[in-house]
Amino acid sequence: MNDMQQLALEEAALKTLADAVTDRLKAVRASMQEAMDTTGASRVDATLPDGTKVATISSTSPKPTAQVTDPDLFLKWVREHSPKNVTTKLVTEVRPAYQTALLAEMTAAGVAEVADKDTGVVEEVPGVEIKATRSRGHSVRPVDGGREAIGAAWRTGQLAHLDIPQITAGGAE
Incomplete structure (x- = not known):
């Protein structure tokens, strides 16, 4: 051999x-x-x-993390609350950096809510859930x-x- x-x-x-x-x-x-x-x-x-x-x-x-579970609802919410962070191409989507920042903020808070930095009003973010990644x-x-x-x-x-x-x-x- x-x-x-x-x-x-x-x-x-x-x-x-x-x-x-x-x-x-x-x-x-x-x-x-x-x-x-x-x-x-x-x-x-x-x-x-x-x-x-x-x-x-x-x-x-x-550890549970914030995840977009309904991209359309999430996009609609971002369009209303932070339109500058929405880009339109052939597909309309939330700017990845903004999405990452929002999800990190919600993960840290443990709830799918964010506070408006100017008014302090806390709003639920539709299309996002806090859940375990594995x-x-x-x-x-x-x-x-x-x-x-x-x-x-x-x-x-x-x-x-x-x-x-x-x-x-x-x-x-």
Whole structure:
């Protein structure tokens, strides 16, 4: 087998393993998130069978941000309250810098309202909602030496009780 054939085989094997691991990771990640949501846990330590801590799983809670949910209503409001920040091309749209500034102001306030800088009158901005940009999730942070400990545990069979994909004669399990 020449070098290129060796590389081709190695790449094909790694791709097969990566696909199997990615599919299993998605399933385990979803189960972990469900378990954390169900129990209310915000942090879980990952430990090897011998008790060695290898990682910490921590929940994440995205902060809600202002988002334009109805561009037509938002455009109508901006036309009435700040027409200089509306540009007309083939398509009429709110100037991106103004939209960014308004959304940031509403995100900071936590409501889809803005105060007129001159009059102080607070108005609701139609077509904008404050909502999370992504669903709750969690992160995995290996501790110092955690990756190495997991590798050693893998090689010595300490992780055999886990449902980790293996490459079998028919492809990934």
